[in-house]
Amino acid sequence: xxxxxxxxxxxxxxxxxxxxxxxxxxxxxxxxxxxxxxxxxxxxxxxxxxxxxxxxxxxxxxxxxxxxxxxxxxxxxxxxxxxxxxxxxxxxxxxxxxxxxxxxxxxxxxxxxx
Amino acid sequence: xxxxxxxxxxxxxxxxxxxxxxxxxxxxxxxxxxxxxxxxxxxxxxxxxxxxxxxxxxxxxxxxxxxxxxxxxxxxxxxxxxxxxxxxxxxxxxxxxxxxxxxxxxxxxxx
Numbered sequence: 001x002x003x004x005x006x007x008x009x010x011x012x013x014x015x016x017x018x019x020x021x022x023x024x025x026x027x028x029x030x031x032x033x034x035x036x037x038x039x040x041x042x043x044x045x046x047x048x049x050x051x052x053x054x055x056x057x058x059x060x061x062x063x064x065x066x067x068x069x070x071x072x073x074x075x076x077x078x079x080x081x082x083x084x085x086x087x088x089x090x091x092x093x094x095x096x097x098x099x100x101x102x103x104x105x106x107x108x109x110x111x112x113x114x
Numbered sequence: 115x116x117x118x119x120x121x122x123x124x125x126x127x128x129x130x131x132x133x134x135x136x137x138x139x140x141x142x143x144x145x146x147x148x149x150x151x152x153x154x155x156x157x158x159x160x161x162x163x164x165x166x167x168x169x170x171x172x173x174x175x176x177x178x179x180x181x182x183x184x185x186x187x188x189x190x191x192x193x194x195x196x197x198x199x200x201x202x203x204x205x206x207x208x209x210x211x212x213x214x215x216x217x218x219x220x221x222x223x224x225x
Binding site: 033035040041043044048058090101105107 | 122206
């Protein structure tokens with residue numbers, strides 16, 4: 001049983017560019033949450049998707065957008081990249097109605113903005 | 115806005131000792147508390163969760179919750195070098211999947 005997978009593992013972009021990160025949830029999970037973890041910081045909640053809709057959003061600008069597909073996989077898009085967007089982007093999946101302790105994190109995508 | 119505070123460390127303990135990691139949170143209404151372990155370059159891994167006041171033990175790990183003091187701690191008994199990692203404290207932010215994390219405490223266990 002595959003866990004949460006993310007692609008790509010690493011990415012280098014320049015300021016002003018756009019990036020798309022991808023996440024496939026663990027089998028049986030239908031909810032995907034995205035987090036940003038800057039170096040030396042804890043993860044920060046970006047948003048959560050369930051039934052192909054954004055269910056909750058953290059304190060991130062509109063440059064951060066997402067999508068969930070019918071197979072529950074998800075994308076995170078970031079437009080007009082800033083140097084401060086350099087971070088580890090984590091996807092976490094869970095099953096609605098089950099406790100948050102059942103949430104699993106993927107390996108992350110490390111984004112470097114030059 | 116909910117906040118979680120942790121001492122960033124590093125905390126250094128000798129092998130076999132008890133490591134004590136602490137965390138405070140701002141929202142008195144918080145109900146669910148989590149400890150994650152994160153090895154360098156890896157993603158967070160859940161090691162303990164606690165919902166009720168008191169202690170919860172799982173192997174070498176004990177989580178302690180004091181809601182009156184808004185304080186959560188994690189004790190690691192018989193610390194091993196493999197326990198060297200950053201430990202993240204988190205509280206549930208109000209809906210499933212929304213976790214509010216502290217900055218983490220880096221633990222180093224010396225052989």
